[in-house]
Amino acid sequence: MSVMELKQIQASAGAIFDNQGVVLGFGSDDQALAAIDNGVAIGDRSGWGLLKITGADRLRYLHNQSTNDFEKLKPGQGCDTVFVTSTARTLDLATAYVTEDSVLVLVSPHRQSQLMAWLDRFIFPFDKVELTDISENTAIFSVLGQQSTNLLSNLTSETILLTDAADNQLVTIAGVAVRVAQGSGLATPGYTLIMDLQAAGTVWSKLIAEGVVPFGDRLWESLRIQQGRPTPDRELTEDYNPLEAGLWQTISFEKGCYIGQETIARLNTYKGVKQKLWGIKLDRAVEPQTPITLEDSKIGVLTSYTDTPTGSFGLGYIRTKAGGVGLQVKVGEARGELISVPFLCHKQ
Numbered sequence: 001m002s003v004m005e006l007k008q009i010q011a012s013a014g015a016i017f018d019n020q021g022v023v024l025g026f027g028s029d030d031q032a033l034a035a036i037d038n039g040v041a042i043g044d045r046s047g048w049g050l051l052k053i054t055g056a057d058r059l060r061y062l063h064n065q066s067t068n069d070f071e072k073l074k075p076g077q078g079c080d081t082v083f084v085t086s087t088a089r090t091l092d093l094a095t096a097y098v099t100e101d102s103v104l105v106l107v108s109p110h111r112q113s114q115l116m117a118w119l120d121r122f123i124f125p126f127d128k129v130e131l132t133d134i135s136e137n138t139a140i141f142s143v144l145g146q147q148s149t150n151l152l153s154n155l156t157s158e159t160i161l162l163t164d165a166a167d168n169q170l171v172t173i174a175g176v177a178v179r180v181a182q183g184s185g186l187a188t189p190g191y192t193l194i195m196d197l198q199a200a201g202t203v204w205s206k207l208i209a210e211g212v213v214p215f216g217d218r219l220w221e222s223l224r225i226q227q228g229r230p231t232p233d234r235e236l237t238e239d240y241n242p243l244e245a246g247l248w249q250t251i252s253f254e255k256g257c258y259i260g261q262e263t264i265a266r267l268n269t270y271k272g273v274k275q276k277l278w279g280i281k282l283d284r285a286v287e288p289q290t291p292i293t294l295e296d297s298k299i300g301v302l303t304s305y306t307d308t309p310t311g312s313f314g315l316g317y318i319r320t321k322a323g324g325v326g327l328q329v330k331v332g333e334a335r336g337e338l339i340s341v342p343f344l345c346h347k348q
Contacts (some may be wrong), residue, residue, distance in 0.1 A: 025216035032215035049112025078166025088263035139200030187342035228341030246344030
């Protein structure tokens with residue numbers, strides 16, 4: 001089954017595509033939200049990038065190029081990690097899956113070429129490391145929902161033994177080899193499925209036949225804003241570092257030197273996080289990049305906005321000294337209140 005057949009299957013179910021072939025939605029967002037709460041929903045993340053890193057030095061190499069501790073990881077484990085510049089400015093939030101012979105690194109849409117070029121700069125002649133962009137040959141699905149574990153257990157004869165975030169294993173679903181990984185990419189319980197693109201339509205069809213509700217990129221974008229997952233060109237830019245972005249869980253403060261380590265260690269030691277990313281409950285729609293003010297003084301900027309079933313919501317960076325949860329602010333003409341979101345962690 002080809003990628004075109006996957007698109008045809010999705011189109012026959014009412015999928016709406018953008019001009020790059022990304023599924024925007026199926027006209028069933030309400031049903032998908034209900035399925036996340038009580039069943040299972042599925043989103044196609046094949047537009048994201050997937051890098052394959054091989055060679056005997058692959059773990060040491062990634063250990064030295066990103067924020068998390070790779071040298072402690074064994075095959076079948078994984079982690080979220082952040083690629084940063086030498087001054088700890090954020091390039092991307094990624095999820096790494098360690099296999100027996102490689103590390104698969106899931107990166108944000110349209111980021112794989114930039115990261116490939118950036119990572120290649122740090123491979124030296126004696127390093128046993130090889131980078132491959134396998135994005136175009138791979139399909140990536142996210143299954144979300146309280147019943148996702150039961151669903152996958154019923155679809156494969158293998159016992160799924162995944163406990164920690166980014167734990168992963170190969171299973172067979174509908175005759176297709178699928179790498180199943182713990183974690184949906186959001187704070188919602190679920191799994192990430194990685195498979196050969198040519199077989200993706202078979203797996204998608206099997207899941208839909210089991211009553212899984214499909215959703216598109218528009219709902220994913222709304223959920224990631226509501227849950228606080230930062231994304232490139234919005235919350236992850238060279239204006240911000242991972243501590244400001246609330247990505248403490250992706251950073252090891254015990255490991256040795258890596259690119260950007262000195263800056264991150266100094267910010268942590270001297271409590272130097274000057275701004276933080278918060279969820280903002282709003283009373284009306286607001287355009288991203290609108291200044292956030294307190295008593296007519298600018299204290300931050302709105303980075304993302306979404307409509308939700310319960311009202312308007314956004315993400316924004318706020319000066320640490322201005323306050324935190326419960327702070328009442330203005331965002332343009334809108335009134336807002338800072339709230340905690342489940343994807344983010346603030347330790348200062």
